[in-house]
Amino acid sequence: MPAATSTSVDASHAIERFLREIERRALRMAELATSSREEALDLVQDAMFGFVRHYGARSPGEWSPLFWRVLDSRINDWHRRQRVRGRWLGWFERGGDDEEDLIAAAPDPREPGPLARMADGEASKALELALRALPLRQRQAFLLRMWEGLDVAATAAAMRCSEGSVKTHLFRAMANLRTYLEAHR
Amino acid sequence: MKPPSNEPWVDRAVALLDESAEALDGATLSRLNRARQAALAQRPFALHRYRWTVGVGLAGAALVLALAFEIGHHGVPSPATDLSAGASADADELNADDNPELYENLDFYAWLDARQQDGNG
Numbered sequence: 056m057p058a059a060t061s062t063s064v065d066a067s068h069a070i071e072r073f074l075r076e077i078e079r080r081a082l083r084m085a086e087l088a089t090s091s092r093e094e095a096l097d098l099v100q101d102a103m104f105g106f107v108r109h110y111g112a113r114s115p116g117e118w119s120p121l122f123w124r125v126l127d128s129r130i131n132d133w134h135r136r137q138r139v140r141g142r143w144l145g146w147f148e149r150g151g152d153d154e155e156d157l158i159a160a161a162p163d164p165r166e167p168g169p170l171a172r173m174a175d176g177e178a179s180k181a182l183e184l185a186l187r188a189l190p191l192r193q194r195q196a197f198l199l200r201m202w203e204g205l206d207v208a209a210t211a212a213a214m215r216c217s218e219g220s221v222k223t224h225l226f227r228a229m230a231n232l233r234t235y236l237e238a239h240r
Numbered sequence: 241m242k243p244p245s246n247e248p249w250v251d252r253a254v255a256l257l258d259e260s261a262e263a264l265d266g267a268t269l270s271r272l273n274r275a276r277q278a279a280l281a282q283r284p285f286a287l288h289r290y291r292w293t294v295g296v297g298l299a300g301a302a303l304v305l306a307l308a309f310e311i312g313h314h315g316v317p318s319p320a321t322d323l324s325a326g327a328s329a330d331a332d333e334l335n336a337d338d339n340p341e342l343y344e345n346l347d348f349y350a351w352l353d354a355r356q357q358d359g360n361g
Contacts, residue, residue: 074276078272100275
């Protein structure tokens with residue numbers, strides 16, 4: 056049936072355009088969560104497969120929060136596996152919940168140290184460090200809301216939490232990042 | 241569309257993140273491209289499988305409808321009908337007058353049978 060085939064091809068092109076437009080930011084988001092490009096590439100590939108398989112037939116207007124929801128789920132699974140592995144090996148336990156705030160354990164940026172002596176050109180690296188030090192949910196809320204530009208409802212859908220939780224995570228993330236980046240203003 | 245921010249550092253952070261995404265190396269972009277193509281490759285298969293499922297379903301539905309029409313039109317053969325058909329066939333066979341000589345020579349065959357029995361006795 057030519058009409059059906061044409062529609063299918065159009066849909067495939069639309070999904071490809073969507074994925075191509077979003078994949079770089081998805082990789083950076085996964086990389087900030089895992090601190091590993093290889094792991095990040097695996098997570099993004101899994102997310103692409105899951106998104107196309109489960110949500111490819113949805114209308115394009117729904118794609119963005121659904122894709123981020125799939126990727127967020129993959130990142131959460133990855134963190135869960137890492138926690139279990141860390142617990143078994145006893146090497147380290149990297150917290151992903153908001154109860155454990157890694158920023159608090161990080162060096163105080165107001166004290167003299169490497170961060171205070173960084174030049175402006177190293178702001179990108181400082182931001183990367185600050186984002187990696189954030190608890191997972193805070194980082195996801197900041198990246199989805201402020202970088203990806205999702206509204207509160209879409210961010211809540213992507214993170215599978217309430218809109219109130221999104222606001223709380225975002226508020227804490229902004230406060231922690233502001234503190235961390237004070238030295239680079 | 242980025243949400244408006246009252247804090248300049250947020251705008252700068254967003255700009256830095258955009259730059260980092262644009263600055264990905266060729267090898268990484270190539271792997272992203274392969275991942276995207278692999279993910280999309282499953283889509284025609286899913287559509288193909290969907291068409292097969294629909295086709296088989298429609299064929300099954302057509303078969304059921306045809307059977308229902310056939311049964312409704314001719315009715316289901318009942319055991320009573322079979323018996324009556326069998327009885328009718330038996331009656332036809334009994335009434336068939338395909339060997340009239342047998343009946344005409346019955347006396348002869350009865351005499352022959354009696355004679356053989358006497359001979360044996």
